[in-house]
Amino acid sequence: MAWFTDRQCFLLAVVFYGLSTVYSVFLWRKGFRRDEWLNYLLIAGGVALHTVAMFKRGMTLHSCPVNNLYEATTFLLWALGVACLVYSLLPRFKFLAAFSAPVLFTVGIFALMPSLDPPHGPKPEFSGALRSLHAATSLQSYGAFGLAAVAAGMFLMQRHDLKVHKLRALLSLLPSIQRLGLITFRLVAVGFVLLTIGLIAGAQLPRPAGDRYISDPKVLWSALIWLAYLESLVAYKFFGRTSRRFAGMVIVLFVFLLLTFWITNLYSAMHQQ
C-alpha cells in the first residue's frame, strides 16, 4: 500500500462500498433470502482500505486525522463501517452491510470532493488529547446514529412485511423485529452518550478571545442534534412514542445530520481554525 496515497486508498475503499451497494440492490430485490457473506466481505475490504487511508493520513499529521471536512467525514464513515462489521457478526445481522453500503458509498463520494480537503500547513492545526477526544467521540456518535438509522430502516421494512407481505417476512433472513427494535434503541443511546462526551470535551477547549462557545453555529447545530436525540429517547422510553415513529425519527435525524454536517462546519469560525 506504500505506493498509494491516503486519498487513493480511500478512493479504493469507496469502490468497495460501491460494489457492495450494487450487490445490496440485488439482495434487496431477492428479499434477503440468503445468509450473505459476500457483501460482508466487500464492506470488510472497504473498511480495511479505509483504515489504511486514515492511518496514512494520521501518520503524516502525527495526530488524529480530523482536521478538515474530508478527514472528519472519512472518520465518521469509518466509525459507521467498523460498527457495521461488528454488529453484522450477531446472528442474522449480516444484512446490516446491505443497508449500510449505500450510506458509505454516497457519503464517501461526497467526501472525495477536492475542496473538502485543502492542504495542511507543516504542523497539524488540530492537536491535543482533549481536541482528539472531542473530535473522535463526536464523529463516533454520528457513526452510531448512522448505524441506528440503518437498523431502524431494517426494523421498518421487517415491520411492514410482517403486517402486509407476510411470506416475504418469513422468507427473509432479517433478524427478529424485537431484536431490531432493541439494537436501534441501544445504538441511539450509545451515540447520545458519545455526543454528550464530545460536546463536554469541546466546551473545555481553549477559544480565541471574544468567541463564545454557545454562539458558534456548529455548537448550536450540535446542541440541536443532541436535544433532538434526547427527545426521541425520552419520548420512546417514557412517553409511549410508537416504535414505528421512533424508528422513523432516527432515520430522519440521521439524514438531517448528514445533509447539514458540512454546512455548519463551513459557517463555524471555531471549526475553521
Added chain:
Amino acid sequence: MSVVVIGLSHRSAPVELRERFAFAGDKIPLALQELRTAGIATEATILSTCNRVEIYAVTPLAADAAFAELKKFLIVHHAYDGELGDELYTMAEPHSLHHLFKVAAGLDSMVIGETEIFGQLKQAYDLAFTHKHTGARLNKAFQRAFNVAKHIRTETNIQRGSVSVMSAAVELAEKLFSSLGEHEVLVIGAGETSEKTARALLSRGAGGVIVTNRSPERATALATELGGRTVPFEHWPEEFDKIDIAISSTAAPHHILDRATLEPLMKRRKHRPLLLIDIAVPRDIAPDVSDLDNVYLYNVDDLQSIASDYLKLRQEEVARCEKIIAEKVAALQEANQFRP
C-alpha cells in the same frame, strides 16, 4: 433382472382401499419370505404407511409376468375379494427407480417435500435388509435413493417453509422474537387447533403456557396436558402484561378482543411485540387491532395463505428435483450395466 414396483398410494386409491392392503410391521418379514419362496422376487422390500403400500422387488420374471404375480400375491395375502383397477400401479426400470427416488425425496407425498416418508422408507429397507431379503441390486437402489433425497434436501428449497397452519404460526413467532424461551403463550379457548399450535410453540421452546376457557374443566385439563396454568375466562386480559403470544379459538359469535380493550394493555407492555393468532371462525379479534404499534395479528386465512404460498414455492422446486433425480437414475443404470 431389474427392479420393479407395484403399489397403491394416496394418489391412486382411497384410504378404505389402502388400509385393506396395509402390511402390519411384524408381518412384513414373512410376506417378503413368501415372495422369495414363490420365486416372484430374488430381493424385495415392502413399504407400508398410511399413504402408500408398495413392494419393491428384483425379479427374474419378465416385467408383465412379474406384475401379474405380484398383484396376485397382494390379493391373496390380504384375502381381497373386491374389484381392482387403476388403483394399483406398476413400474419397471427406469421408472421404478425414478419412483423410488421421488418417494424418498418426498416428491410423491401428500405434502410435497415432507420428510417423514424418508424415515419410513429407511425403516422398511432396514427391516428387509436385517432379514436378508435384499441383495446387491436393491441395496444399491435404496442407498442411492437415500443419498439423492439428502442431496435434494440440501440443494433445493423443496423442504423449506411451513405448510401447515400450526408451523406457520411458529415461524411467525420466531420472526417476532429472538428466542421463544422468554415468552409465554396464552391460549384463549381450548380448541383442538389452538392446542396443536400451543404444542408446536412449546416444542420450539416457548417459555410457558396459560390456558383460559369458558369451561374451567376443559381449561384445567388442557393446562395439565401442556404443563401450564389456567386463569378464569373473565380475567384473561390481565395476563397481557406477562404473555407475548396469544392464540384465540373460542366459539364466541363476536369479537372478544377489540382495539379499545387492547390499546391500554399495549401501553403497559412497553414496546414489547405481541403476536395474536386468531384461529376462530367467526373471528375472536377485531382486525383493526393490527393497526396498533407492536401488534401483529394473524387470522386463520393469513396462516392458511402462508402455508399455501410455501406449498407453491415447493411445487416450483419440483422441476429442479426431477432433473436431479433423472440424472441420478441414469447414473445408477449406467453403473448397473457395468456390473458383472
